[in-house]
Amino acid sequence: MNILRSEWTKFASLRSTWLTAAVTILLGVGVGILAASGTAREYGDLSSVERAAWDPTAESLTSIIVGQLAIGVLGVLVITAEYATGSIQPSLLAVPRRGRLLAAKAVVFAAAAVLLGQLIGFTSFLAGQAVFAGQDVPHATLGQPDVLRGVIGGGLYLAALGLLGLGLGTLFRSTAGAIGTLVALTLLVRSLAQALPQAWADWMNTYWPTTAGEKIVTVVPVDGALAPWAGFGVLCGFVAVVGAAGYLVLRGRDA
């Protein structure tokens, strides 16, 4: 409990924390609304098959694609800022059991990231549905089946990406290395996968952790994709593996 309080003090006492959080919200929600109004305009040109696959919940939550990088960076900085400034040294003198230090960081940051994710998720959803309704495009309400799961899931996806950032930061100890890897994992690999032979590309589209995890926001099932919670489970498993690798490095290597 003491260590949690300490980590919260560290997290909340930096201006950069609040700045990055604000950027995450603005970027996520802002781009989400822009994307929603864009797809709403295209709705009229869609074929009937495409209209059947129209998922207003998922379409309003594209904010998570943008927001995932910002929140991931926030997670990376929770630990790499300590290495960059050297403050990891007093931190480890105060809490020499390194697993406890990392666990406290993860718990405090997860709580903040879940809150931030929910804020972005619900704001994007409500704003996006208002855009759809304004353009007479089919829209969703929270009372419809699976919609609430999709919206809450969008926030959880962001929190998971934040924790992925924390894990990568612990693994690499350097801000640049961790952020580079984060971008590669979330965006690059996915684009590159499309250039692979079809069977491999299909596999990547189904099982690549962030692609699978995103399915948590879908209300209308997507062909060939994992079910929402199964996909999110794959992402969480991946985050756990990266976090465990980070822990082993933190425990085993000289500070």
Add this chain to the structure above:
Amino acid sequence: MSETIEARGLTKRYGDTVAVDGLTFTVEPGRVTGFLGPNGAGKSTTMRLVLGLDAPSAGDVTVAGQRYADLPRPLQTVGALLDARAVHPGRSAANHLLALAQTVGLGRKRVDEVLGLVGLESVAGRRAGTFSLGMSQRLGIAAALLGDPGVLMFDEPVNGLDPEGIRWIRSLMRDLAAEGRTVLVSSHLMSEMGLTAQHLLVLGRGRLLADMGIDEFLHRHGTESVHVRAGESDRLARVLRRAGAHLDTDGDDLLVERLTATEVGKLAAAEGIALSELTTRRGSLEDVFMTLTGDAVEYGVSA
């Protein structure tokens, strides 16, 4: 409980380089122990090993009978200042200390106390990145004192301080030792140790060269000479030489070795020679240190 620092065969290797080579020593409470050695001798590495920041390649080291990582309340057992700049520059001094204090259940009150102790209360809310090296040094000392620990370790604490700050640190260290605490202070400056330490651990190239009281250290390794000045310096020189002294002369000034000041005074009195000056000169600590570590300097300049 005796809050000593005990190292047994402590060794740290980086590849083929041996930074710390089989150190065995005990740092006792109640006195300032100076950890002395040229830059690169392994002082900081040893301190990092004591504090569990780095893992030893061989041997082990305990503080208050336990490995550092096993201490139930580390900040209340050991306070350490290794690198004064190791602070997030965007965090205020008070919040930096608060985050550390909270790990052992201490709060804002204790933070304010230690800020007062080191004289930083007026800049408590300022971001640490705006601090001068001297202020950072004080902030680092405040962090070390937070848990009121029985063991204190300072790595080159006077670096970057103004004369006022240096005097403050010296008396702080002596006071902490006088309260019965274990105080280990590293320095590459022998003269600094001469002013603060009662006991010395001398390190060269990772090896322990000496572990003894500072007086014994000087007695064993130092040279003592007597500076004497007299109008009849030639006559005095003859008298002293006859008594077995080794002399260096410079006008009326004589530098006498192998005789004590008392002996010189008695001889002069017996011969009726008036002295205008008579002082004992201890071989400079710096000289002693250089002689002892001369072979052990890693990047020495060969003459």
